[in-house]
Every structure is written in C-alpha cells, then in structure tokens.
Amino acid sequence: MSTQTTTATGARAIAAVAIVSALAVVASIEYYGLFEKLTSKSGDAYRIRNVVERFAQIPDRTGRAPRIGYFNDRTPGSVVQQSAATSAQFALAPQILILDDNRKDIEFWVGDFNAPRDFAGIGKVQGLDLVADLGQGVVLYRRGAGK
Amino acid sequence: MTAAAPLLIAWAAGWFWVAALTAGRRAHGPSRWLLEIPLAFPVGAGGGSCLYFAFLAAGLNPFPAAVLADLIWLAAGVALWWKRGRRCAAPVEKPPGFRFAWIAWIALAVCGAFFLGAVYQGSTALPQGDRDAWAIWNLRAKFLASDGNWNGAAAPELIGRSHPEYPLLWSGFVAKAWAWTGRAGAGTTPMTAGAAAAISLILLLLGALWTVRDAVSGALGALVLMSTVTFWQYAMAQYADIPLSLFMLGALWSAVRAAGDEWDSPLLALSGLLASMAAWTKDEGLVFAAGLALAIVIAARKSALPWLLAALPAALIVALYKLLLAPPFKEWSLARLADVSRIPSIFTFFLDEFLSLGRFPSHPMLLLIVSAALLGFRRPVAQLWAVIPVATLAAGHFAAFYLSASDLQGRLSNAAGRIVLQMMPLLIFTLFLFLKSPDSAPATSNPKRKKR
Structure with a gap:
C-alpha cells in the first residue's frame, strides 16, 4: 500500500x-x-503617432496603390535607416513599401528625409519626378518616363 | 463602437464554450469564476480570430468577416452551452483550509493594484506598444483589417522589416476588433487586448492551480508570476508572447484537469482547441502543441482522440498558411549541428534569461525555490507527463538557436526577455502541481486519499 x-x-x-x-x-x-x-x-517613446501623421496624405495621393516605393536619407545599412523604414511601413500599411529601387513596376515613391534637401535633384538622380513636398520631410515622387 | 466592445463580445463567446466544455466538472464558488472568466478570453479571442482569417481567405471583406466570425463563434458557444453547459456542477471535495491564507490574499491584492497602476502608466508611454508590436503584430493586423489586401500580412517584401512568416492569430484578433470599429491602426484596441491578456494570465494561473490543487497554491503561483519583471515589461508591449502563454497555460490546465477526471472528453477537447490556437499564435506554440499532443497520446492513449479532433481545425489553418501563403523560412540550417561552440553561448543566454526575470531578494526563481523547499513535493509525484510539453518547448527554443542560420548573438539578443517569460506560467503551474498544499490540519498521510 x-x-x-x-x-x-x-x-x-x-x-x-x-x-x-x-x-x-x-x-x-x-x-x-x-x-x-x-x-x-x-x-509615446517611438513617436508612432507622429510618423502616422507625417505620412497621412500618401494613401490618397497614390490612389491607395497596394505597393509603393520608399527610400530615406539615413545612413545606409544603419539601425536608424531600418527603424525609419519599419515605422513608415506601419504608418502606410496596408500599402506595402518596396525598398528595392530596381523595381521598375513601382510608380509612386515616397522620400523620407530628416533635413531639408534638394528633393527634386535627389529624385532626378533616381529617375523620379517630384510630385509634392508634403512637409515634415515627406516627399512624393513618380517614376519619370525616362527611367 | 468602442475598442472594448469587440473584445467583450469575444470574451462572452469564449465563456459559453468554457462553461459548456467544463460542465459537470466545474468547482463551486469563486474558483469557478476565477477559472472560467480568464479562460474565456483566449477561447473567445482564438476562436473568433481563426474564423475571421478563414472568412478573409474565402473572400469576405473585413467588416462582414468580423461580424460573422464573432456571431458564429458566439452562437456555437451558446448552442453547446444550452445542450450540455447548464448541467449542475459536480460536487467537489472541499479543499483543505489554511488559516493563514489571508496573508497571500492581501499580498495578491497589493501586487494586483500596483500591477494595474503600471499597466495604466505603460499605456501612456507606449500607446502603440513596443517596437515589435508596430513592426510585426499590429502591422500585420492592419493588413488583415484592410479591404482587399489582407494577404499583404504574408508579403515577402516585408522580410527584413517584419516577420511575414509568423502565424496570425493575435494579429487577426486585433484586426477583427479594428474591423468592427472601423478604426484600423488605433492603439487603444491592441492596448486593451494586451492588458486583458496579461490580467487574464494572472487570474488563470490563480484559478487553474485553485481548481487542481487549492486556493493558496493558486495565490502563490499568481504572486510568483507578478514578481517576474519581464511580465510587467511585456504586459503593455502588445506582443503575442503573453497571449501565447495564456493559450498554453489554458491547454495544459485543461489536460491536467481532464486527466484527473479519467480523461474527460470535453476537457480534452478544450485542451486541444487551446493548444492549436497557441500554434496559430506563434511558432513556439506549435512546438508546445506538439509536445502536449505527445504527452497526451502517451498518457491517455486511445482517450486522446477528442484532443486531436479539437486541435484539427486550427492546425489545418496553420498548415495551409505555412504551405500556401507564408514566405519560405530559411532561418535554420542542419550544417550548424557541427558548430558545438554555440552550445555554451545558448546555455549562458538561458542563464541570463532566468537571472533577468527579477531582482534579488524578490526574484521569482527564488520564490519558487522557497516554495519548493518549505512546502515539499507530493508523494508520489503524479501527472509527471505534464512536464513533457514544457520540456519540449524549452528544447524547441534550444534547437531554434542551435540551428539558426543567422548570427547567433543577434538572434539571442532579439529573443532576450521573451523566451523564459513565455514558459514562466507553465513552469509555475507545473511546479505547484507537484508541491504539497499548505494546510492547517495535521499532515495528511492517507493511504486512500483520492488522487486529484
């Protein structure tokens, strides 16, 4: 037992x-x-609300295209560059951000800058025409006929 | 509609399911409610989210998919409850009384008040959650709540910024609530859902141990969880780790309770349902579900069938998602088996994880050691099979790190804080399952005492 x-x-x-x-x-x-x-x-440690506000005009101005291009002016390959892209992706979802600038099928491109620059000139180098400077470092481009 | 309303609908649906599947086996008094209310949350959230995903995949838009998913899950729960859930509760053995239980209850009330205060503070500091919340879970919820682009949640272009290969239960739950309110991206919904999951986890640990052991063991278990600093940290992070723990703990409790009732079929079905929902929440849940399935097949043999049948629908969703939609996952490589130098790094990581669960002298591992040393283990130790899913989960984590094709240190630092946190409620539950219950009466040494 x-x-x-x-x-x-x-x-x-x-x-x-x-x-x-x-x-x-x-x-x-x-x-x-x-x-x-x-x-x-x-x-609001990550200032996501601020990011959402910055990109608020993009969906309407791009006709809510499912995929749009994106680039920013942070140091290439840095954590800051990746964080900026990730927070922009959250703000713009359900639009998918394409970071590969070789994608010729993407019509609209969003530039994300943290300082005033020659936005039109930067676009031209990449074959993009400036559509609108939306303020707060957000610039909308459209792929030009030349590229 | 407010952010809380869709959550409450899901919670109500879950309660009918829980009440139906625990009918005839439920305890009387407060332990019943402390078990059924927190357990209703994962059952309601999980069932509605699975249906929502199925409706989106079938071509419905988010709003009708959300309404249909919740109403069908609620109606099915009510029908099941009507059929069998209203039965009278079976009389249960009165748990042994412990005169000094009030100490634990006061402590629990104090800790609970501080925890709620911290959750409120966290909601102001992280209104959109911590980084992975908006980079992974809520980001993918935005796709699932969008008209026509729900499968963007699995878009291969997201690799590097997010994890499109991860399962979608928690994102689907948040998306469903957003679809109801029409405010996709609003931080209040995932914030409320995350807080509800954290509070449910504390209550479930309390209720689960109360029903299979006694009230004081339940209170001690909840106190150990609340002394875990990473639990506080992640309660407002809006990650899927705490919901995952909730599904896993619910599944393990249901299985243990079923085992105590000669493998009661409805309880086993509840366990299978919750385990498969864990698999649809995170990949770690898949490992846990496999471990629990193995344990139940070993322990229950032919009686395991209800568990397997109940797990089937959500398991099917996971399988179809992984095979047809999720981008291929190339994170592991068998070639890493030869790299044994990884083993010490992984063990060091686990040691650091355990050490960073709290601060001495109130470190949760120390509290577990004190409990084990002073209360002692039951003789003989019953239901040892309950260790199998917990051990499988730990082994799964180890294997994932060992075979990782990417830089090990990077992977370890990404996982820091979450790995042991996921397992902590299971560890606490299984340890207290094996410990003696505090009692005021003379020590029981009864040859015929019923095994529970």
Missing part, C-alpha cells in the same frame, strides 16, 4: 506563504517605481 502525502502543515507552510507574499509585494513596489520612472521620461 502506497502512502500519499499531499499537504504541508505547521511553521513550514506558514513560512512559505509569508515569505512568498512579502517578497512578491516588495517586487511589485519596486517594479511599479521602476515603471513610474521610465514612463515619466518618455511619453
């Missing part, structure tokens, strides 16, 4: 409950403080 032991009693049980309870409360107070500090420093 096997003996089953399923309960813990006495001081050990009380100690287990008391220690776990007390330490969990300590952890909660500490984590809450940590969160309070972190959140007071950063409101």
